[in-house]
Amino acid sequence: MTIGLEDGASLHPEMPPGMPSGVAAIDVAAERARTAGVTQRHYLNAAGAGLMSDAVLERTIRHLRLEQRIGGYAAATELADEVDGVYASAAALLGADADEIACFDTATTALRSIFDALRLGPGDTVIAPRSSYVSQALRLLTLRRHAGVRLDVVPNDATGAMDLTALDRALEQATGRVVVSAVHVPTSSGLVEPVAAIGALARDRGALTVLDATQSVGQIDIDVRQVACDALVTTGRKFLRGPRGTALAYLRRGALDGLGGWAPDVRGSAWTGAGEWTTDGTARQLETWEAAVATRLGLGVALREALDRGMAATESHLAGLGDRLRRALAATDGVALADPPAARSAIVTFTVAGLPGKEVARRLGEARIDTIAVPAGHAQWDLGARGLESVVRVSPHVYNDEADIEALLGAVAEIAAEAR
Incomplete structure (x- = not known):
C-alpha cells in the first residue's frame, strides 16, 4: 500500500520516474545488504550523518x-x-x-x-x-x-x-x-x-x-x-x-x-x-x-x-525519491511542506500543524524512524526570515527501501491526526 500519493504514483525507489536514458538503476537491496545500520531502524537522516557501509x-x-x-x-x-x-x-x-x-x-x-x-x-x-x-x-x-x-x-x-x-x-x-x-x-x-x-x-x-x-x-x-x-x-x-x-x-x-x-x-x-x-x-x-x-x-x-555506484544514477534516484516524498507529504492532512519551489534534492522539509519540529522528530524517533528537526538558529537568513521556528528534515539515501518510506509517511499521518 502507498500512502498519500497521487493515483498511479509509485514509491518504488529503484526506478524513479524520469530517470535519464542510459543511467543504471540503483540496486537498493545490494546497498542494504552492505549497510548493517538499516536492520534496526528506518534511517532517514543522511543529511545529518549517512550510514556507513560495512566496508567503510x-x-x-x-x-x-x-x-x-x-x-x-x-x-x-x-x-x-x-x-x-x-x-x-x-x-x-x-x-x-x-x-x-x-x-x-x-x-x-x-x-x-x-x-x-x-x-x-x-x-x-x-x-x-x-x-x-x-x-x-x-x-x-x-x-x-x-x-x-x-x-x-x-x-x-x-x-x-x-x-x-x-x-x-x-x-x-x-x-x-x-x-x-x-x-x-x-x-x-x-x-x-x-x-x-x-x-x-x-x-x-x-x-x-x-x-x-x-x-x-x-x-x-x-x-x-x-x-x-x-x-x-x-x-x-x-x-x-x-x-x-x-x-x-x-x-x-x-x-x-x-x-x-x-x-x-x-x-x-x-x-x-x-x-x-x-x-x-x-x-x-x-x-x-x-x-x-x-x-x-x-x-x-x-x-x-x-x-x-555512479553519481548520475545516485542523483537521479535520490532526486526522484525526494520528489515523491514531497508529493506524499503535501497530500497529508495537517502537514505543510517547507521546501521552496526550487527544491530538487533528496532533502525534504515539512511542518506539522500545532507541533514544533523537535516534538515531531521525537515522536518519529519513538517509532524507530530517524529524522531531525532543524531550528531557525541554524538558518536565520532562511528559516528565520520565513518565520519558521523549526522544520522537520527527512533525507533518504540509496539504502532506504519502500518499507522505510511507508513507515515515515504512516507515522507522520498519525502524528498530524493526533495533533488535530
Whole structure:
C-alpha cells in the first residue's frame, strides 16, 4: 500500500520516474545488504550523518589495529599509497586534479582555512545567499564585525533560490576583493541553488566563488569545472557515507597565488631559513600534518563506493525519491511542506500543524524512524526570515527501501491526526 500519493504514483525507489536514458538503476537491496545500520531502524537522516557501509567501517577499524601493533607513524608510512588514493578518488568524484584536493576533519575547518588564507580586510566584499548555514554565516558576520569586510546577503527570487539579477547587481557594486560564499544545498530545505550560474556570474565579474557543498556531494553529480567555483568544501559523514570527522576541500590551482595558508604547517610548507619558508602550491598547503589516518582511509572506501555506484544514477534516484516524498507529504492532512519551489534534492522539509519540529522528530524517533528537526538558529537568513521556528528534515539515501518510506509517511499521518 502507498500512502498519500497521487493515483498511479509509485514509491518504488529503484526506478524513479524520469530517470535519464542510459543511467543504471540503483540496486537498493545490494546497498542494504552492505549497510548493517538499516536492520534496526528506518534511517532517514543522511543529511545529518549517512550510514556507513560495512566496508567503510572495517577499513577504519583495520587501520586502527595496525596502529595498535606498529604505531601511528609507521602505519601511515606503510599505507602512504592508499592515503594518496583518497585524494585521487575525491578528485575523480569532483572533476578535479588530485593536487587540488585537501583533507580536513570538518567542512567548517576547511571553510575557515580557505577564508583565513584569503586575508580579507577593510573594504573587501563577501556576498552570501540566504541559504547559508549557521557556521559559515557566523564566520562572515565575524569578518564584518572585526575585519571591516562588507557583507551583502542577496535576496531570493520567486523560486526560493538566490536571485541572480540581485547577485549581478551586488557584484557590480562590490568593493575591494570580492568573494561569493555560495551554497549548493542548504541544511534547512531541499533547495538546489543555481551554482553554475552563480559561479559564472562571479567569474565574469572577477570574483572568487567558495562553495559549501556539504549537503550535495554524494547525492548530486558535481564537476567543479562546470560549476566554475574556485574552492569547494564538503563533509565525509553525510551523503558520502564516510566516517564522522572527515572532510574534503577542492582548491583551484592558483587560487591562492601570492597568499598561501594563514597558518603554515609542515604538511604544506618547508622552513628554509631562520626567517624564511616556502609553501606548497597545492591544496595541501591548507592541511596540517596531524590527521586521523584510519578515518581518512574509511573515507577513501566511501569515495570509491560512490564512484562505483555512479553519481548520475545516485542523483537521479535520490532526486526522484525526494520528489515523491514531497508529493506524499503535501497530500497529508495537517502537514505543510517547507521546501521552496526550487527544491530538487533528496532533502525534504515539512511542518506539522500545532507541533514544533523537535516534538515531531521525537515522536518519529519513538517509532524507530530517524529524522531531525532543524531550528531557525541554524538558518536565520532562511528559516528565520520565513518565520519558521523549526522544520522537520527527512533525507533518504540509496539504502532506504519502500518499507522505510511507508513507515515515515504512516507515522507522520498519525502524528498530524493526533495533533488535530
